[in-house]
Amino acid sequence: MGRAEEFQELRPLLFSIAYRILGSVSEAEDAVQETWLRFEASPAEPRSARAFLSAAVTRVAIDVLRSARVRRERYVGPWFPEPLLADPYADPARAVELADSVSMAALLLLERLSPLERAVFVLREVFDFDYPEVAAAVGRSEAACRQLAARARRHMAEGRPRFDADRREREALASRFFDALREGDVAGLRDLLAADVSLAGDGGGKAPQLARELAGADRVARLLGSVYPRMARADVSFDRHEVNGQPGAIFRDRGGRVLHTLALDVVDGRIQAIRVVINPDKLGHVGPVADAWAVDHEVRHARR
The missing domain is CATH 1.20.140.160 (PhyR, sigma-like (SL) domain)
Structure with missing residues (x-):
């Protein structure tokens, strides 16, 4: 050889x-x-x-x-x-x-x-x-x-967290999470989140992101339950996809360009952490990258 x-x-x-x-x-x-x-x-x-x-x-x-x-x-x-x-x-x-x-x-x-x-x-x-x-x-x-x-x-x-070993149970919980997200079901989301769940985004100053990490099941559920319906009205969609070996999804704009990825940490039958990567410099290998600022403007407009 x-x-x-x-x-x-x-x-x-x-x-x-x-x-x-x-x-x-x-x-x-x-x-x-x-x-x-x-x-x-x-x-x-x-x-x-x-x-x-x-x-x-x-x-x-x-x-x-x-x-x-x-x-x-x-x-x-x-x-x-x-x-x-x-x-x-x-x-x-x-x-x-x-x-x-x-x-x-x-x-x-x-x-x-x-x-x-x-x-x-x-x-x-x-x-x-x-x-x-x-x-x-x-x-x-x-x-x-x-x-x-x-x-x-x-x-x-x-x-180091101890991830749920049963991949089928982890995927089933993730499916329920993404169904609730799609429907804007705040109560359904809250039931799937650990009490101290955290939500954070990596925009690197080059894309819209949370001002700071959000913690707590109620706060995270309310934010997710209100944001995704507005994103859907701006024609943002998502495909389920494993991200870094864990349940996740790729979010895309109306042209199919990559807006961000989302990954879930599932521990003890609950979602412990939600991490979003929206920095365009980190997404080029996933596919053509969306203009996150333009999408953010559309999402904000969709609120009204």
């Missing part, structure tokens, strides 16, 4: 590693492309293409993350990962675990880690690399990697 064929075979794994480290589809794709260039230019034949490529994409992602963290500190409003509609790395035996590791909640927890801790956690805890492989990838000793992994596990365990 030639290098190009080996690379293509491993590309899903490389993207999945890079995305979990970076939380960005576009940056992950760029990291994978840079990894190919390094692989193609390497004069020696690596003993293991998987080890070489995994180490290379990890190092590229760490470098990108270090510079990205400075930009994220100046980000306007809440920062959420770029929505991922499908994880290309498929392992049926670990499907639930992999889906949870790419959830918005897990990726936001990973943001609390240092770039090295994040890379070590992703390689070791998500993709089950052994410590010699992890050490080679991040350029640290095995002992140092064990310490980094232990610190990362502690940080992640402190805040």
